[in-house]
Amino acid sequence: MMRAFFGGSFDPFHAGHLAIIQTILDRGLADEVLVVPAGHNPQKPDPPAPGPHRLRMAELGVAGLAGVRVLDSEAERSGPTYTVDTLAALAAQTPGDRWRLVLGGDNLADFGSWRDPDRLLALAQLLVFPRGAAPLTVPPGLAGRALIVEGFFSPVSATAVRATVAAGGRPGKLVPQAVLDYIVAHGLYRRGGGGRASAPGREALPCP
Numbered sequence: 688m689m690r691a692f693f694g695g696s697f698d699p700f701h702a703g704h705l706a707i708i709q710t711i712l713d714r715g716l717a718d719e720v721l722v723v724p725a726g727h728n729p730q731k732p733d734p735p736a737p738g739p740h741r742l743r744m745a746e747l748g749v750a751g752l753a754g755v756r757v758l759d760s761e762a763e764r765s766g767p768t769y770t771v772d773t774l775a776a777l778a779a780q781t782p783g784d785r786w787r788l789v790l791g792g793d794n795l796a797d798f799g800s801w802r803d804p805d806r807l808l809a810l811a812q813l814l815v816f817p818r819g820a821a822p823l824t825v826p827p828g829l830a831g832r833a834l835i836v837e838g839f840f841s842p843v844s845a846t847a848v849r850a851t852v853a854a855g856g857r858p859g860k861l862v863p864q865a866v867l868d869y870i871v872a873h874g875l876y877r878r879g880g881g882g883r884a885s886a887p888g889r890e891a892l893p894c895p
């Protein structure tokens with residue numbers, strides 16, 4: 688079985704993430720997509736929304752899609768989390784499966800600064816989605832280990848979604864409707880109050 692590991696902040700889960708997942712499934716690039724909202728990303732400042740909110744938004748964003756699972760293995764942990772550790776643990780559970788690691792083109796250039804990139808490359812092939820209209824350059828060390836998904840285009844970013852909400856706007860089609868409803872209901876990303884909203888109560892989350 689070919690599995691795709693799709694990690695990210697998902698702060699929030701947006702239409703670009705959904706388009707990536709649908710493209711993977713539609714083109715048969717993997718049999719299953721595992722969406723893994725990150726805990727604390729060591730390379731980014733703290734995300735505006737706590738892990739449990741980001742986890743729930745990812746769950747809402749993929750609800751009803753066959754072939755997709757959202758994992759809480761990183762978002763529910765405190766302290767830094769590393770893709771290589773999570774992926775290695777998953778791979779060990781399903782020996783014989785092959786893995787693809789999903790990346791936006793913007794993440795490709797700095798892949799070498801991730802924790803243990805060589806081990807990651809031994810575990811998975813990179814599945815790279817061009818980011819917006821930006822030209823995609825594969826670093827020489829990654830040639831042959833990166834599969835570029837040609838013809839993919841989505842201009843959406845979480846930064847733009849957060850900025851729209853903070854400015855009092857509605858991100859409309861930038862996020863799935865259920866995610867938008869969640870953002871509004873929890874006051875996420877609003878300037879002067881919702882930016883670092885408290886985590887939802889455990890009762891708001893489905894049982895694993």
Ligand code: ATP
Nearest residue numbers: 695696697703790791816817818841843844845846
């Ligand atoms: P931010 O704007 O906060 O940086 P983001 O929109 O990049 O967030 P992430 O959760 O960090 O969202 O994205 C997870 C992964 O999906 C990353 O590898 C990112 O490059 C990729 N990605 C997100 N949106 C797109 C998009 N529109 N096109 C291609 N790749 C994307």
